[in-house]
Amino acid sequence: MKDILDSLAQMVEEFGTAPTFEEMPRRTLQDKGIGGPTAAHVIEEVHVPLNLAYLSFTTGSSAFQNIVGVTHPEMEAREKATRLVFEQAKVQSGSNILFTYPPLVNVFTKKALDACGMNCSFLRRSSRDAFLAALYNNRPDVVVGESSFLRSALEDAKSMGMATFLPKEVIILAAGTPLDLELPAVAERILNGLVHDLYGCQEFGWITINGIPVRDDITLVKSPLSGNSMYEVVVGGLPMGDSFPVADSGHICNSAGKIITYRRERTFPEYEVIVRATTLSSDVTIGRVARTILRIKGRIVKVDPGVKTMASQTMLELCSGGDASAEPIIITGPQGTGLFDELVKAQLEYQQMSKSDPVWVKKR
Known part of the structure; x- marks a missing residue:
C-alpha cells in the first residue's frame, strides 16, 4: 500500500492537471x-x-x-x-x-x-x-x-x-x-x-x-426627489442612485453638455428595477442574473413572477418606492438595456463554464 501511495504522490507532482499554488495565474x-x-x-x-x-x-x-x-x-x-x-x-x-x-x-x-x-x-x-x-x-x-x-x-x-x-x-x-x-x-x-x-x-x-x-445605453428619468427638477441617470437599465439637473444653459466645462454632474444629489427614494421580459428561455436563469447584479454591482433587481421569457428584447420597469401612484418607467432593449444584457451574457457564459477546480463540488 505504501508503494501505491508513493506512486500516487509522484503522479500528482508530475502529471497532475490541476495547478499547484505556484502554477496558478497571477494578476498583479x-x-x-x-x-x-x-x-x-x-x-x-x-x-x-x-x-x-x-x-x-x-x-x-x-x-x-x-x-x-x-x-x-x-x-x-x-x-x-x-x-x-x-x-x-x-x-x-x-x-x-x-x-x-x-x-x-x-x-x-x-x-x-x-x-x-x-x-x-x-x-x-x-x-x-x-x-x-x-x-x-x-x-x-x-x-x-x-x-x-x-x-x-x-x-x-x-x-x-x-x-x-x-x-x-x-x-x-x-x-x-x-x-x-x-x-x-x-x-x-x-x-x-x-x-x-x-x-x-x-x-x-x-x-x-x-x-x-x-x-449608448444612458437614459434620463424623472427623479422621485420631491420639489426638484432632477433627473436620474440610468445605465443600461440600472439606476445610478444619482440625480442631476438637466439644463439648456449647459455644463460649466462645455455648454453642449446638459447634465449638470457637479450638482449631484442622491436619489431618495431609489427606483426599484423589475424584469418584465427577458430574451432568456428560463426564469431560473434571469433570477440568477438578478442575484449576480446584486453581488457584483450592488443594485437590487427583482424578477416579475410572471416574467415573459424568450421575448424579442429585454423589458425593465423602474418603480418609485416612495410613490405608489407614480407612472412606471419602461426601459427596453437592445439599446436601453445594454449593460443589463451584458450581465445576462456574463451569467450565461458562467453557467456554460465547468468548474476548473475538481475539489469544488456541490451536492444537493
Whole structure:
C-alpha cells in the first residue's frame, strides 16, 4: 500500500492537471495598471473567479467601500467610453497621463488605456507635495484626479512661487467626486490648462464627460426627489442612485453638455428595477442574473413572477418606492438595456463554464 501511495504522490507532482499554488495565474496590481500607492488601502492577494475580468472597489463616497466585479462582456463598452472621453478632451494617442489615485485606472481599464496608446504613471506618495513634484519632474500631458485635491495643490504651487516652473497646457480630467467649481479657473491661471469633468463609477465605468454621455445605453428619468427638477441617470437599465439637473444653459466645462454632474444629489427614494421580459428561455436563469447584479454591482433587481421569457428584447420597469401612484418607467432593449444584457451574457457564459477546480463540488 505504501508503494501505491508513493506512486500516487509522484503522479500528482508530475502529471497532475490541476495547478499547484505556484502554477496558478497571477494578476498583479501592475497587470491591472494600478500599481501605485494610496493612503486608503492595503495590498492583499485574493482568489479572483475566472468569470470576472477583474475586481475593484466602490469609492465609498456614499457608503462603506464594497467589492465590485467587472465581467468580460462589459469590457467592450468600457473601452468605447474611454475612447470617447479622450476624443472629447482632445487627448492624443501616446500622451503621458499622471494618475493621482491609482484605482481610477479601473474605471477606464488598463486594456482600454493600452488600446488608446496611453503612457500612465502615478505619484511617488499620495500627497499634494508629491503631485507638484511629479508635475515638475514628469511633465505629464494629462492629469487625472479628484478636483479639490488638484485645486489645493495648484494653489500651494502659486503660494510657494513654484507655478512658473510647472508644465503648461496640461489637460485635467477631474474625476472621483463632484467637480470643484474653482478648479477650472485655477488650472487655467497656473497651468494654462483645460479642465474636463468626468462622471462615472467603478461599477459601470465612465458615463459622461462635461455632461455629455459617453455610453449608448444612458437614459434620463424623472427623479422621485420631491420639489426638484432632477433627473436620474440610468445605465443600461440600472439606476445610478444619482440625480442631476438637466439644463439648456449647459455644463460649466462645455455648454453642449446638459447634465449638470457637479450638482449631484442622491436619489431618495431609489427606483426599484423589475424584469418584465427577458430574451432568456428560463426564469431560473434571469433570477440568477438578478442575484449576480446584486453581488457584483450592488443594485437590487427583482424578477416579475410572471416574467415573459424568450421575448424579442429585454423589458425593465423602474418603480418609485416612495410613490405608489407614480407612472412606471419602461426601459427596453437592445439599446436601453445594454449593460443589463451584458450581465445576462456574463451569467450565461458562467453557467456554460465547468468548474476548473475538481475539489469544488456541490451536492444537493
